[in-house]
Amino acid sequence: MAHTPKRYIPVMGVLLGVMLASSFGTWGVALPQRISPAPLVEGTLDDQLARIAEQIPGFGGIFLDENGRIVVSLVEGEITTQSVREIGLRLARALAWDDPRLRAGAFRILPARYSFLQLKEWHDRLFPQVFEVEGVTLTDIDEVRNRLRIGVESEESGEHVLGALAAAGIPREAVIVEKVEPILPMETLRDKVRPLVGGVQINFPGYLCTYGFTAVRSNVLGFVTASHCTNVQGGIEDTPYWQPLEALDTFIGTEIADPLYTWRFGCPRGRICRYSDSAFARLASGVEANLGFLARTSTLGSLDIAGTFRITAEAARRLTGEQLNKVGRTTGWSQGPITQTCVNTGVTGTRIVLLCQDFVRATVAAGDSGSPVFKITNGSDVTLYGLLWGGNSSGTSFVYSPIGNIQRSDELGSLRTCAVGSC
Amino acid sequence: MLALLRGGLDGAGTLSDPEMFSAHIEAKAQTRSAIRVKLTIRNESARSLILALSGRPAYNILVKRPDGTLVWEWQRGKIIQQILEHRHLAPGEEVAFEATWRYVDARGRRVPAGDYVIQGIVTLEPPETLVTNPLRVHVPPPKKRDHK
Numbered sequence: 069m070a071h072t073p074k075r076y077i078p079v080m081g082v083l084l085g086v087m088l089a090s091s092f093g094t095w096g097v098a099l100p101q102r103i104s105p106a107p108l109v110e111g112t113l114d115d116q117l118a119r120i121a122e123q124i125p126g127f128g129g130i131f132l133d134e135n136g137r138i139v140v141s142l143v144e145g146e147i148t149t150q151s152v153r154e155i156g157l158r159l160a161r162a163l164a165w166d167d168p169r170l171r172a173g174a175f176r177i178l179p180a181r182y183s184f185l186q187l188k189e190w191h192d193r194l195f196p197q198v199f200e201v202e203g204v205t206l207t208d209i210d211e212v213r214n215r216l217r218i219g220v221e222s223e224e225s226g227e228h229v230l231g232a233l234a235a236a237g238i239p240r241e242a243v244i245v246e247k248v249e250p251i252l253p254m255e256t257l258r259d260k261v262r263p264l265v266g267g268v269q270i271n272f273p274g275y276l277c278t279y280g281f282t283a284v285r286s287n288v289l290g291f292v293t294a295s296h297c298t299n300v301q302g303g304i305e306d307t308p309y310w311q312p313l314e315a316l317d318t319f320i321g322t323e324i325a326d327p328l329y330t331w332r333f334g335c336p337r338g339r340i341c342r343y344s345d346s347a348f349a350r351l352a353s354g355v356e357a358n359l360g361f362l363a364r365t366s367t368l369g370s371l372d373i374a375g376t377f378r379i380t381a382e383a384a385r386r387l388t389g390e391q392l393n394k395v396g397r398t399t400g401w402s403q404g405p406i407t408q409t410c411v412n413t414g415v416t417g418t419r420i421v422l423l424c425q426d427f428v429r430a431t432v433a434a435g436d437s438g439s440p441v442f443k444i445t446n447g448s449d450v451t452l453y454g455l456l457w458g459g460n461s462s463g464t465s466f467v468y469s470p471i472g473n474i475q476r477s478d479e480l481g482s483l484r485t486c487a488v489g490s491c
Numbered sequence: 492m493l494a495l496l497r498g499g500l501d502g503a504g505t506l507s508d509p510e511m512f513s514a515h516i517e518a519k520a521q522t523r524s525a526i527r528v529k530l531t532i533r534n535e536s537a538r539s540l541i542l543a544l545s546g547r548p549a550y551n552i553l554v555k556r557p558d559g560t561l562v563w564e565w566q567r568g569k570i571i572q573q574i575l576e577h578r579h580l581a582p583g584e585e586v587a588f589e590a591t592w593r594y595v596d597a598r599g600r601r602v603p604a605g606d607y608v609i610q611g612i613v614t615l616e617p618p619e620t621l622v623t624n625p626l627r628v629h630v631p632p633p634k635k636r637d638h639k
Contacts, residue, residue, distance in 0.1 A: 274577060274578065275574055275575065275577070276575040276576075276577065277574055277575070294572075294574070296547070296572050296574060297574060396573075398573075398575065398617060399617075413570055414570070415570060415572060416547075416548060416566075416569040416570055416571055417547065432573055433545065433546075433573065434546040434549070434571075434574060434575040434614065434616075434617065435545075435573065435574070435575035437572060437573040437574045456573065457572060458570040458571060458572055458573060459570065459571060460568075460569075460570065460571070461551060461564075461566035461567070461569065461571055463617075466573070
């Protein structure tokens with residue numbers, strides 16, 4: 069059941085619902101009164117459809133077409149004793165699906181070449197051995213196409229599958245072997261993500277922060293995160309970083325730049341200042357990182373990675389009211405307007421004042437430090453605005469260091485941050 | 492001694508159950524112009540635990556009237572570094588924070604003499620928090636020159 073076109077999902081949902089209900093012993097509750105309950109039997113959905121095929125000779129499958137009509141496929145010549153109405157009633161009972169169209173026999177009948185029983189028998193002969201072929205990603209009884217379906221990653225894998233079919237005595241024409249993308253588990257911002265992209269969780273001894281963005285600094289490939297996401301804020305201590313957490317195979321880099329906080333012109337007396345809360349780490353050898361790409365989650369507030377944002381420019385100016393975004397390991401993707409620009413901001417519990425920082429009204433929480441801040445310009449293309457480092461205690465407003473500040477000569481200096489060929 | 496507010500977040504990974512910790516607040520010193528309080532979190536279990544401290548600083552102090560009206564909040568208006576710390580605490584080990592309340596309200600005005608309740612909050616992995624016992628304090632009348 070791995071491949072299911074969207075238009076057929078509803079009936080699959082019904083069928084799966086039936087399966088789940090049966091597993092939890094609620095079959096009798098879910099069953100409409102007019103349909104007498106089918107026996108409670110454990111098994112997969114394919115097992116259930118095979119049992120239907122035992123009751124309805126020639127039954128090839130059931131699904132909803134693109135217009136929502138019920139379609140039942142039947143092998144021609146095998147239906148001799150049952151009327152369409154009887155078939156509908158049997159299906160309604162077996163599936164505990166009290167649809168009046170089924171009871172009235174008001175469904176489309178599609179000629180099938182193979183019965184579901186035959187397809188199931190072949191599938192069981194192939195599975196699970198066929199998964200021993202390198203590159204096989206899925207096997208399925210495809211009710212819509214009335215064939216077995218085997219997904220492979222490459223043509224070479226497909227050739228091996230064909231060999232396995234022949235050895236098992238399964239007719240070639242009964243099987244669709246097609247190239248499909250490997251099915252990957254959904255990653256979150258807190259999972260191991262390679263190549264590295266902005267917005268994912270990083271770990272240094274005792275702390276969690278967010279990977280800001282990949283950058284090239286003085287011909288060194290690395291990444292930018294917050295200065296306070298180093299062993300000591302200001303100064304270089306060779307802070308080691310892992311993504312997402314410390315493990316044997318998750319080391320990603322070492323801090324190599326984090327200018328000291330000092331008194332300078334414009335810094336209040338008795339305080340120390342910088343123009344950005346940023347540090348640069350050199351990428352460890354052999355670690356893949358995507359220059360110019362940030363994690364894009366499925367929705368605002370989600371942690372599930374669903375794609376990427378592409379950095380195509382760096383902000384040359386910032387205006388109050390501009391709608392900005394950030395992606396961070398704790399609160400994911402959040403969005404809101406700039407509320408204040410160029411604010412000299414004292415950092416609670418320290419003597420530090422960060423000069424000329426911007427405030428954005430958007431969700432933030434601990435662990436989001438280092439998040440990339442950006443503006444969506446066109447689809448997935450974004451302009452990089454800076455690096456998040458702080459927020460208010462209620463988590464409704466965050467503070468970031470503008471990218472122009474980060475690249476001052478007394479900060480990290482010039483960086484290359486855009487995706488290759490984009491700016 | 493311990494009041495615990497728990498959010499709905501399950502599966503905090505390797506983090507330890509907040510119920511394994513206690514949170515306590517006490518007056519360290521009190522004068523006519525201010526009170527200094529100490530907030531202590533302690534590993535009450537018999538094994539080493541990981542405490543998530545959310546933000547730097549990861550604590551807040553609330554001052555309320557006896558009827559519950561909020562008078563002053565230590566973190567109000569402050570910008571917190573959004574870093575998440577995982578601190579290992581051995582059995583019985585403590586971590587402490589201190590803060591001073593200068594008997595002012597949210598607008599910086601001296602509060603009237605009388606009884607107040609001080610409570611500490613430690614922010615853990617969002618949305619979890621540890622809340623201390625309420626500390627009842629008496630604010631004395633100001634010296635005459637404090638009135639100016």
